[in-house]
Amino acid sequence: MSKQDDTVALAAALEHNRRRERLTRFWLLAPALLIILAISILPLGITVVYSFLTPGTYGGVTWEFSTDSYVQFLFQRDIFDDTLVFNSAYLSIFLRSIGLALGATIGALILGFPTAYFIATKPREQRNLWLFLITLPFWTNLLIRTYAMLLIIRDEGIINLVLMKSGILSSPLAILYTDTAVFIGLIYSFLPFMVLPIYASLEKIDFSLVEAGYDLYANRLKVLFHVIVPLAKPGLVAGGILVFIPALGAYITPELLGGGKKLMIGNMIAMQFGASRNWPFGSAAALILMALVVIVLLVNALATGREARGNG
Amino acid sequence: MKTVLRLLATASVVAFASSAAMAAGELNIYNWGNYTSPEMIKKFEEKYDVKVNLDGYDSNEAMLAKVKAGDTGYDIVVPGDYMIKVMIGDGLLEEVKPNTMENFKNVDPKWVDVWWDPGRNYSIPYQWGTTSFTVDTAVYDGEIDTLALLFNPPEVLKGRINMLNDMNDVINAGLRYLGYGRCNGNQEELREVLALLTKAKPDWRTMDYAIIEKLTSGDVDMSQSWNGAAMRARAQRPTLKYAYPKEGFTGWMDNVAVLKGAPNLENAKLFINFMMDPENAAMTSNFARYANGILGSDEFMDPEMLSAPEIVMPASAPAPDFVTPCPQEVVDLYNKIWTQLKQ
Numbered sequence: 001m002s003k004q005d006d007t008v009a010l011a012a013a014l015e016h017n018r019r020r021e022r023l024t025r026f027w028l029l030a031p032a033l034l035i036i037l038a039i040s041i042l043p044l045g046i047t048v049v050y051s052f053l054t055p056g057t058y059g060g061v062t063w064e065f066s067t068d069s070y071v072q073f074l075f076q077r078d079i080f081d082d083t084l085v086f087n088s089a090y091l092s093i094f095l096r097s098i099g100l101a102l103g104a105t106i107g108a109l110i111l112g113f114p115t116a117y118f119i120a121t122k123p124r125e126q127r128n129l130w131l132f133l134i135t136l137p138f139w140t141n142l143l144i145r146t147y148a149m150l151l152i153i154r155d156e157g158i159i160n161l162v163l164m165k166s167g168i169l170s171s172p173l174a175i176l177y178t179d180t181a182v183f184i185g186l187i188y189s190f191l192p193f194m195v196l197p198i199y200a201s202l203e204k205i206d207f208s209l210v211e212a213g214y215d216l217y218a219n220r221l222k223v224l225f226h227v228i229v230p231l232a233k234p235g236l237v238a239g240g241i242l243v244f245i246p247a248l249g250a251y252i253t254p255e256l257l258g259g260g261k262k263l264m265i266g267n268m269i270a271m272q273f274g275a276s277r278n279w280p281f282g283s284a285a286a287l288i289l290m291a292l293v294v295i296v297l298l299v300n301a302l303a304t305g306r307e308a309r310g311n312g
Numbered sequence: 313m314k315t316v317l318r319l320l321a322t323a324s325v326v327a328f329a330s331s332a333a334m335a336a337g338e339l340n341i342y343n344w345g346n347y348t349s350p351e352m353i354k355k356f357e358e359k360y361d362v363k364v365n366l367d368g369y370d371s372n373e374a375m376l377a378k379v380k381a382g383d384t385g386y387d388i389v390v391p392g393d394y395m396i397k398v399m400i401g402d403g404l405l406e407e408v409k410p411n412t413m414e415n416f417k418n419v420d421p422k423w424v425d426v427w428w429d430p431g432r433n434y435s436i437p438y439q440w441g442t443t444s445f446t447v448d449t450a451v452y453d454g455e456i457d458t459l460a461l462l463f464n465p466p467e468v469l470k471g472r473i474n475m476l477n478d479m480n481d482v483i484n485a486g487l488r489y490l491g492y493g494r495c496n497g498n499q500e501e502l503r504e505v506l507a508l509l510t511k512a513k514p515d516w517r518t519m520d521y522a523i524i525e526k527l528t529s530g531d532v533d534m535s536q537s538w539n540g541a542a543m544r545a546r547a548q549r550p551t552l553k554y555a556y557p558k559e560g561f562t563g564w565m566d567n568v569a570v571l572k573g574a575p576n577l578e579n580a581k582l583f584i585n586f587m588m589d590p591e592n593a594a595m596t597s598n599f600a601r602y603a604n605g606i607l608g609s610d611e612f613m614d615p616e617m618l619s620a621p622e623i624v625m626p627a628s629a630p631a632p633d634f635v636t637p638c639p640q641e642v643v644d645l646y647n648k649i650w651t652q653l654k655q
Binding site: 058059089090259261273276277 | 371380398477479513518519520529654
């Protein structure tokens with residue numbers, strides 16, 4: 001047998017092995033892929049299909065193609081006359097939700113960054129305890145935590161009782177059932193999502209760079225904004241996204257703390273499947289919300305991609 | 313080793329058999345939240361050796377949406393009057409013929425031939441009451457029997473009002489205040505209603521179903537309310553007074569019915585019959601604080617129920633207005649008004 005034949009045989013054997021491995025890998029992955037398909041893509045598909053149907057009389061859908069749900073988002077037909085006019089109601093609900101979610105993100109950032117910095121600069125053996133304390137609220141259900149917040153800020157709650165008993169205020173601060181209450185609730189609910197990724201970034205920072213900054217006559221602010229923040233940026237971005245997205249679709253917080261007078265996106269979508277009996281519009285609104293989230297993620301991906309190329 | 317295996321096998325067979333036996337003795341009730349007497353449920357469980365599972369909803373529409381989504385596993389639902397009609401029309405209820413059951417003789421004849429279920433082939437009375445509002449007379453001591461309190465409140469009540477988070481209840485109150493008909497498709501009149509609601513909204517603090525909690529925690533001093541909820545709130549805040557506005561108010565009845573395809577149909581029928589027993593109906597009333605439409609239940613009721621101003625209407629009050637389901641065009645208009653109001 002020639003040497004060449006050997007090589008060919010070897011290559012064939014390798015190829016065979018590789019194919020078999022690929023096949024094994026496929027079959028091993030198949031259950032996981034099937035589950036992903038079944039629990040994530042299928043429901044999404046149903047939502048997409050429903051958003052193009054006509055609402056049934058008492059909820060549900062009738063199988064008639066219609067793009068009304070998407071038109072309805074910006075325009076309305078025949079509320080008081082028969083023309084198609086611009087309708088800002090849903091848009092303003094979306095805009096308010098985006099505003100509140102952005103506010104909550106910034107608030108969580110302002111509170112979360114110093115917290116993460118504090119933990120990251122503790123001796124290594126203490127950090128786990130602090131991290132544990134940060135994650136502790138997650139042991140309680142979100143509904144109960146939100147309700148606890150309601151008890152704290154209500155007219156006869158702890159804050160107002162202390163302020164009034166100590167004579168600082170004569171009548172209670174009406175925080176509950178306002179946008180401020182929703183804002184406080186959102187920050188409180190999602191703060192750990194901000195702290196943890198920032199901590200993960202800060203922990204990796206080589207603090208001798210900070211010393212180098214001081215050696216080069218930078219003051220504290222300069223070190224913060226030119227050394228620490230750029231190094232912690234991946235964590236800041238991740239934290240921002242992790243707070244913004246759930247805050248945007250929040251349901252319980254505005255429902256309990258907002259007093260139900262104004263809708264946020266989540267509540268508006270829920271209403272379509274209940275009292276409004278308009279499942280297609282609920283589906284369409286859910287998809288529009290999802291598109292918004294995807295846009296946020298895309299912008300982030302593009303920005304970080306450009307930066308990576310710029311650095312490279 | 314073999315014996316251990318055999319033991320395990322036996323144990324699993326026994327476990328399987330007993331779980332099957334338990335499944336046969338179950339009943340899944342889907343009722344409004346905070347509306348089911350635990351005492352009454354316990355009595356039913358002990359009498360028929362059935363395990364009752366209870367789940368709650370806060371509006372007819374939320375219940376309908378869940379039932380329509382299918383495969384809920386619930387046996388019993390307690391829809392309001394118009395919702396019974398909707399669900400019968402949609403084929404969602406089982407025709408269990410309560411009118412042939414032993415205890416049907418106890419149902420007050422005036423609640424038998426009702427428009428939502430003539431002759432009672434599907435449902436029986438659970439509780440009935442009115443939807444108006446209740447005011448703390450220590451805060452406001454003027455005349456309360458007018459809807460003006462909701463839509464043009466005196467200074468002391470501004471920002472101290474809870475409205476029900478219910479499209480129909482809020483819009484119907486507006487229609488009554490302006491003197492227009494219910495289930496109204498008249499666009500000019502609805503435009504006025506929207507203007508009225510929009511103008512009044514800044515004076516409302518919240519729009520929520522949790523009436524009792526809102527009133528007893530001191531969050532608000534006045535709330536749109538069901539009469540029984542008003543009575544329960546009054547137990548903790550004695551200065552509350554339930555209003556019978558001269559412009560009119562809503563009457564309603566919630567009814568016990570069985571879902572089509574109920575997994576525990578026989579137990580559900582037992583429950584329907586059980587609920588028509590005066591003593592059991594009274595247990596529900598004593599808990600939820602509404603009248604029940606079952607004759608002979610008075611003697612089992614708390615004495616204060618029989619004279620409570622929330623239940624016994626004054627002679628001067630207008631008759632409660634039982635609102636029929638509105639056609640889809642009207643619902644669409646109401647939806648738009650509601651979204652405009654809550655944007």
